[in-house]
Amino acid sequence: MEYNKPLNYIKDVLENMPTDWLGLTTHRLDIYDEELAKVQFLDQFEILFNDHNSDASALRELPTAYDYIRLGHPLSCVLEWTIANLHSLKPENVISFSSKTTPVLAILRKNLLDNKNTQIIYTDALPDFFDAEIIKNVYGYQFELKKVEKASAISAFDGSTVFISQQDGISTLDLNQNIDFFVNLHGDSGSILLVNGEENESYISEIQHVRRRETIAMTPINCLTALNVLTGKSTIDNQTSNVEDDTRAERSRSKASVLNLIKEITGVNTKPLLGSSGLSIQYAIMMGLIHDAQEKHKGKAIKFVVPPNCYGGTNDQARRVAACIDNVEIVDLHVDGDHDMVQSIDSVLAKIAAEDAIPYIIAEIPTNPRVEVPDLIQLKEVLSATRTTSTGETAIDPVFILDQTFCPNVLFLGEGKILSTIRTISYASGSKFPSGGQCTAGYCVGNEKAEALIQHIEMHLQLCDNEATALQLEILDKQLPSxxxxxxxxxxxxxxxxxxxxxxxxxxxxxxxxxxxxxxxxxxxxxxxxxxxxxxxxxxxxxxxxxxxxxxxxxxxxxxxxxxxxxxxxxxxxxxxxxxxxxxxxxxxxxxxxxxxxxxxxxxxxxxxxxxxxxxxxxxxx
Incomplete structure (x- = not known):
């Protein structure tokens, strides 16, 4: 019965868990220690497990697992702890993702920076979303692809071996010592990454940081579904094709409704995109623009202009992208306090033009945390100005990437509006006003001038498997009208x-x-x-x-x-x-x-x- 002991306990936990475990998107920082994220929660959870205590009152007293749900949450921690127990792993060696691609990208990123080889092994076929050529050419990641009949056939390799498994259930795996990382794909729920062997534990913090910045953890409702399957409360098999068809039909209806609502709110008729979080959308924007630049301006330097004091996720993500791609660089844009956004943009764009580089500007209006709004007429003039390179040729015009999270109701992009004549993409974090704090999904929309860029952005949103989930779409559909x-x-x-x-x-x-x-x-x-x-x-x-x-x-x-x-x-x-x-x-x-x-x-x-x-x-x- 040792095998079933954790599962029996988890059954009781799921019966008694606080409702907040499913509904909260943010947590109190006064009961949260970032240095002990997840560890503190699981240490005390394990004490309850050893005491056979699954009382609702005890579960409510557990400390905050993460400060923000896209990074992780109680149910993702419980799912990872349960899977770790079943495979005799440490809980930190199991990491859940809403995305099926990003765990692989996280490993590839670290190996790129460490100059280490990677081979990706699969059995039947690669997932549809995995576009090897784009991952190599745009992201700069290098790897070998290899198909095998079964995992036991995998031999030793000088580097990291990643095994992608598409089996439906979350069952016990054969932890072949020649496999460094198991990526188990679980339909629409996401994926589970298992880090195998002490020699690979140095990857854990790096992988966690990718989850923090470029995607989200498996959502609470999907973690609950996975736990119910693990404990036998439900099975993958009993989710009949009719139910799946109904779910897809409802998702499609919700998505169509949400897209129309975003068009109404933003005053733009171009196609909006929906991601699993604001940072998921931002990552797709960055990678899509890099892809577009590689095709249209091959070999030219790409400059992302970013305020150094803006939201940490934006700042950090931009610099992490630049660290991986040789011709991408971050340029500081000072926008607050003693610095005027318009003057700073003018100065930066003049320098980038002289270098014949490609300027992409990421900025918040109003700024965060100083809540400042630039002179919008002057902003339009500066962004519209024609500049020349050092050789006298016309410089590439900028793309303005507007984080509109603080004021998603302001009409910047539609016909006749202040930024309608400049290539502009606006995006917002859905965990704020769009959902009223009920989910993390985010969205972006481009004006007509930027419409041609949306195709590449959507491609990378899909490649990273970072589109909004079915429940996120339902929540946005309910909350956006108000x-x-x-x-x-x-x-x-x-x-x-x-x-x-x-x-x-x-x-x-x-x-x-x-x-x-x-x-x-x-x-x-x-x-x-x-x-x-x-x-x-x-x-x-x-x-x-x-x-x-x-x-x-x-x-x-x-x-x-x-x-x-x-x-x-x-x-x-x-x-x-x-x-x-x-x-x-x-x-x-x-x-x-x-x-x-x-x-x-x-x-x-x-x-x-x-x-x-x-x-x-x-x-x-x-």
Missing amino acids: MNQRIADAYQNTREFVNFIQETLPAAKINFVSEELAEQGFTPSVFSLDLPTKGNTHEEKEAYKRKLNHRLINMMITKIPNESKYCVSYGQLKGCYWTIPATSTQGTTKEGDKDYIARVALSANMDLERHKEVFLDFVKTI
Whole structure:
């Protein structure tokens, strides 16, 4: 019965698990230790297992597994722990993905940087999405492909051996010592990667980071499905073809509806694309543009222009792409505080033009976390300007990649709009306003000038198997119709709270949009708060301000625990979210570019008067 012991326990866990395990997309940072992500959760989960304790109350007390669901979550951790137990592996050696391609790409990326050989072995046929030529030519990854009759026939290889298995069930594998990595594909649910052997454990953190930046973990609902199959509560076989056909038909209906909603919201008639997360979409944009540039401007340098203090995922992902491709480089774009976005873009584009390189600009409007909006007429003029190379030829015009997550309701791209005449692609993280925090799916849309680029972007979204899942589409279909009203209502709460803070604590510096910008449609519901400080030196002042940040947030989350969260979220259906960008969203940003200020995000559904009362109590402590 030893084999069944973990499965028997998991059956009980699934009966008693908290509903949040299926529904949450973000978690509280005050009960989360990033250094112990997953490990802390599983250490305490294993204590419960050894004590035969699957009580609902005990499961609710488990610490946060990850701060953000696309990176991992309780059910992905439980699934990985269960599979590890069945194969006598460490839990960290098992990694679940919503994507079926990305685990292979993660291994190829590390071996490219380590200059190590890779062979990819399969039995029947390669998955449809695996385009070997594009992976070699665009991503720059090198590998050998080899077909075998069975896994036991795989022999030793000087490098890494990756075995791709398309078997339907999650069954016990023969961990052939000549196989370094098993990638088990599981239909529409995603894949499970098993890292075999101590010599390959150095790959784990790198693979986890690829999951963090270029895709998402297997979603909670799909992890639950996999666990139900493992424990015998359901089987792959009993999911009849009729059920699968119904699911595909519903997915197709939801997708068509969501695409139409995005067209309405953005005011653009071109084809939108839907990814499993905002970063999944961004990765497809980057790789699609690189592919397009290789075909249209062969051999020319590609420059991704990125603000160094923007959201850490954007910053980190861009630099990770550049690290793998020789002719791709990151150029810093300073956009906040003392730097003007328009002037910075003008200066950067002039330099790139002189080099006869290809400029791709990634920028947030409003900026994060300073919530600044550039002069849009000047922005249009700078992006539209014709520039020349050092030899006097016309330079390649830029593509403007607009992260519109803070204000997805603003019409930038449609006919007659401010960016309609510049090649522009807009994208948004779906975990914010589009879904109200109920799923991570993201979307992008190009204007008519950029329509020709969408084909390559879609190709890479599909190659990476990063399209939105069926449930994500259902959620977006339900939530998108109310998005613009929720944005308007949340803005009203935010404006009222900002005005209250300015009256109550006038020495504080608040970064928020002006009334004039709000009238133009820029109605975010997030602001940053630079608290007043004191001290004799810069170091003393900075230390005092950081201490105040934590005091304020701790007061809010302890006095209003049902609404105020220490969390990186934004655009949720209810509550108020507090974070310090330097320690959360800017986690991988260079230290000198980090913002040690408080960022506050409000929703349309919250007790604003109670938040004012607590803030007033905080002011009295200063």
